[in-house]
Amino acid sequence: MSAGIEALNVYCGLAQIPVRSLFEGRGLDLDRMGNLMMRNRSVGLPFEDPVTNAVNAAVPIVDRLDPAERDRVEILITSTESGLDYSKSVASYVHEYLGLPRSCRVVEVKQACYAATAAVQMAVAYVASGVSPGAKALVIATDVALVDERAQYAEPATGAGAAAVLVGEDPRVLDVDLGAFGNHSYETLDSARPSPSFDIADSDRSLFAYLDCLTNCFEDYRSRVEGADFATTFDYLAMHTPFAGMVKAAHRKLMREFTGTAPAEAEEDFTRRVLPSLAYPSAVGNLCSGSVYLALCSLIDHLGDAGGPQPDDRARVGLYSYGSGCSSEFFSGLVDRRSAEELAAMRIPDHLAGRCALTFEEYAGLLPANLRCLVPDQDRRIDVEAYEGILDRARIDRDLLVNTGTKDYHRTYEWLSYE
């Protein structure tokens, strides 16, 4: 039985700000840009929310399904730390605007940046179990950013957007190694979102937990997978990316612990096995729940670029997902030529290049409205046309869902036509 990712796409917004502009605008120490390894951060616009991001990520996948295939989407799971209501799920809106069948299970899950991987693993197990042959499950990790200058150096690293992951029996994008996984979870308060309008974070607590969990997850993985070796089992690695420099530190840690390689000697291995996964994360920022899947997209679109196996060579990828609070998982799967072809159809490089580059003043002007994105106002109207100056500078080549406000707490949406 094969099960895994049949299709994968990301939506990373319509705007971005160069990290240097943000450093300069905030008066941050430019010497710290080196270890951050970030070029841009995606910036949501006030008419984008967890629903629009999710739908805009998943539409290109759903549109490629024929009606019979669409009817086999039996589970829709949204994973988010940007919930809109204590009871009503983001998934309920997403189900409507994607036009998925009414026979579909609809649910939302939460465990900070890890939840999407829990959902993907449960979906893979559902498909592999054979209880409903031919079934598909759509997992969408979707988030918005609630950061401003209070976040200090985390602000330039925080992204926004969504990753849509279609799970099924024909794993064209990632053939998941069934039964090959390792987990580590314990209670900690390293970062959290105690209200709809701000985050709290203890950077050292979070980064150290991320790194400790990685070691423990890999040890758990190794206990399940006979002969697993960090240096030789995985041709590539794709990890949750709080910022690209953190992944570099994580790689050095595991090379030191599991292969005895000194940090200076790990550079070549990092360039070959890890760097291809960081091209998109360093251009987007932390995509939260979708982060590891953005890293996987980056890797597949850059297979072989830095001396690793080419798309024609079947390659094994080790994936690491971490979510504050905390829970984490190391798992693996296979990619090949079909993965590259399937993902190329999503044209992610065009999407990322087409985002409007904001000035610092434009960026700062957007933040107050963005910080209200999740606040449950009974009635609110969002004037999409007020942002035409930014929209005109973004390359939009398909219809996009936009949030036009709330009416009696019910969120309202419209399709923004690109023509």
Add this chain to the structure above:
Amino acid sequence: MTVREDVRLVVHQQIAEILPSARISGELHLRELGADSVDRVEILLGVLDRLGLRAPLSDVRDVPNVDALVDVLAERVS
């Protein structure tokens, strides 16, 4: 040399390797010596490695300054 002096030497050597221009003071936090989060990780991992310890990073998260870090590590070594 006492165990604490050994550990102090290792900690100071590792800080100097990652932050060559830092003027090390035991009363300062690594952050105050100019270490960003990645530098702090590299310093702590390097120290643990040199001392042959396999302690979780989270165990040394809350130390207030370099001297306190030395104390915690010296206790573990001995």
